[in-house]
Amino acid sequence: MKNIAYFVIKFWIRTSLHLYFGKIKIDGLSNVPLKKPVLFLPNHQNALLDPLLIAVDCNRKPYFLTRSDVFKSSILNKLFELVRMIPIYRIRDGRATLKHNELIFDKCANLLGNGEALLMFPEANHNLERRVRPLSKGFTRLLFRALKQNPKLDIQLVPVGLNYSSATQFTDEVSIYFGKPIALNELFIVADERATIENIKDKVSLSLQKLTTHLSEENYDEKIAKLNASKPDYLNPIETNKIIKDGKYFYGTHELKYKNGILNRLIYPFFLVGNLPVILLWKLWLKPKVWEPEFTDTLRFALSLLVFPMYYFLLFEIFNYYLGWSSGLIIIIGLFLFNWIYVKCSRR
Template sequence: MRNWLYDLLKRLIRAGFFCYFREIRMEGIAGIPASKPVMLLLNHQNALLDPLLYAAYARARRPYFLTRSDVFKNPLLRSFFRGLRMLPIYRLRDGRETLQRNQEVFALCAELFSRGEHVLLFPEANHNLRRQVRPLSKGFTRILEHALARDPGLDLYLVPAGLNYEQADRFPDRVAFYFGKPFALKEYLGGEGNILMATALKDRVFEELTHLTTHIPPGEDYSRWIGELERQGVDFLNPAAVNQILQGAPGPKLPRRTRHPFWGRAWDLVFRGLNAPFWLPWALWIKPKVWEPEFMGTFRFLYALLAYPVWLFLLFAVLATLGGPGTASPAVILLVLHNLAYVKWRG
């Protein structure tokens, strides 16, 4: 039953992402081992969109995800998240008494690895839209220690991956995942009893993440660098080239994206006018209640995924009542094609 629900949600969400994002890239995803247990380690920017994107495009196996526990408090979303194999992880801000529950989660992850499953988590242990890899927490190494205690011979692989959004809080947007080369956990076992060399492992994952996504080092003037990169019109979906600029190296010349402010704004007005009954509830009532900018994309996408089909159905019903199905069908199809063109080509 759960596999059926997962596959249904995956197809639905993937179709939604196709209509929501201008471009989605998954570079190196084919290299993730299908026959081995895998821990995927990603930088975290855009709240629940980050795991949902991987869930929609995963190839090797159906992954499990460690997700902040507070999102499970909403009963309407709880079943949805569990259907996508999301597991709650508890933080100090959730209450010191809740931290003990993480032992159950760690034990469950160890069991999943013993079955050859894939688990995705965000080692920064928080999300932020800043183009910067933050210090990694010890949580993922503790999970690995639990897994090794259960099975000292565990043949597990780790895959760091960098998430890159063009402009994560805006619509429509572009996104690129860059998956690093898998490496074996056994490379970081040493001493008597094959003890996990946690610090060395954290350092490697951090270093790889800084190459797989844009990373403005903490000591730099973040605002100045962001302004300079945007002035140059860099493609944030090409982190290798952007990081070369940050390091002062002569990187490849990055072509500016052609923008036409007047026509872009005019198209915005047309899009909003044609979709006013769908767009206005978001702009007037839902968007102002989003409490963190990192959740803006998540709530916008989920709203569109649920409300857009309702809007098209209501439009068809009204037009069919006024002019018949022969009038309603072409009108709705043309609107869908227009909206898709807006997402794919709005500069």
């Protein structure tokens, strides 16, 4: 029963994500091992959308570790458990809560020992900046725990680059780059745990820096302003990082093709009128409650996921009452198709 519920929820979320984003580009999916224990290690920019995007399109059925402060509702906890979310505790959650991580790491080690896939953010926090931040050693503790239980375990580390056109704006686009798997056993330095940890972190960090746009921290604000002015294709981190490496964006001599949004300006008034109640609900009620910029897209997607089905149903009932079911159905299908076209084309 749980498997059926999982696949229904996965289908619902996957379909909703592909309707919500103007474009979802996936690269390197063939790099994901299908039969070995896998630890996905993505960069982290966009709160809960990051793990959802990977989980629904990675060809595995991963468990993913999520900051514990989202596990506050007993009702939601059942849903989180169903979709394989596991809480991870941080120092900001209270030093006393850190002891719970021992049980979490034991659980994750057992999952890897059974050939399962896990997803964990090695940066240990989210940030909208387009750079790979220093990696925490927390994910290496999990790996050591798994190998302690089974030294012959062939764990594969798969770095994942998440690249958003504009992570807080609607409509947005995203690309997901799955890097080549890194065999954990090949990174071990005999009798030197500290050196092994640094070796793992360096290897994963360098891989991530190739799979997502990476600007160094020094003078970051100045660099990102100049890079944005050159209007790069952030969905292509390889090309964007080449521009950064060449330094051409500093002088404005290199400009990538950019989507000018003309269609967006032309049809947005119709989109606004057709979806006004939902848009007002977002702008007047939920958006003011966003506590961190990184959660903007997550909460907007959650609202769309839950409210739009009810909105379409309510409109159908209204049109069915006044015009009949066939006319009501045609209007609702027309609105759905219009919204879909708007999302897919407004950034082109």
